[in-house]
Amino acid sequence: MVLRAALPEDMKEKVTRLTADLQETDILLAEGRNAGGFLNGLPMLTAFPSEVLSEAWEKRAAIPGRIVQFFPSLVETVNIAAVATLLATRELSRWPRLTPVFRRLMDDFGAVPEIAPVLIFILGGGPVPAVIVIAIHTAGALGMFSAVAENADAGSVEDLHWVGANWSQRMWLGVIPQVAPNWLSCALLRFEINVRASAVLGFVGEGGIGLLLTQAIMTRKDWEEVARYMVLIVLVVILMDSLSGWVRRRLIRGG
Secondary structure, rough: OHHHHHHOOOOOHHHHHHHHHHHHHHHHHOOOOOOOOHHHHHHHHHEEEEEHHHHHHHHHHHHHHHHOOHHHHHHHHHHHHHHHHHHHHHHHOHHHHHHHHHHHHHHHHOOOOOOOHHHHOOOOOOOHHHHHHHHHHHHHHHHHHHHHHHHHOHHHHHHHHHHOHHHHHHHHHHHHHHHHHHHHHHHHHHHHHHHHHHHHHHHOOOOOOOHHHHHHHHHOOHHHHHHHHHHHHHHHHHHHHHHHHHHHHHHOOOO
16 A cells, blocks of 8 residues: 555556456456356357257157156156155144254254255165155254144143143144144145155156156257156146145135
8 A cells, every 4th residue: 555655646547457457357267267158158058948949849749648658757756745745744742842852853854955865875766765855854844833833722722631631632622623724735835845856856866757857868869858858847846836726725715
């Protein structure tokens, strides 16, 4: 700062301009090395989708038959989501002292994305590892079940307690009738999320239609097949979103 203050005004302007030019050069050099020329690559952004769609359009007549052919893999993907959701379902805690422990575990599980455990323990290809991975994450995400139960009216539970009902009877008769619609709504929401996650897990070899999509992309030959798998995944996600959304609205509105 002292040196710059001692320079003449015209020299200060030259130094400032040189500094700005050097910074711009550094940014462009780093951009070219790290991103491979981001701006130069922008025109290629639509190259892959256009190639896939153009080849699929040429062979569009065969798409319905192939959808039927690969429907079992689609069913396997949905089964992964269904089993994972059922494995993660919890009831109210019977041991209040352990409730904080369960909640911390659910927080930890919920903070782990589905893809991370697959990279930690690979149990081989197939749906079983994918079910375990999705169940871990869903167990944490379904901590919302306990939040719904906390809003239930405690008066009916206390009344059942005073007439001699045990814990199971108090939960079944006093709590579940109040929270069942919201619980089912949460379960359906997690189910549609798990459908998407189970398809994504196929990219690391965990079975389902995601695995078939990965194998088709790796061959770099049959883009028609890639398009079929993409259409299947999009259709099942749209179907599950629409179905679960309709059921959840009916449950919450009670009609």
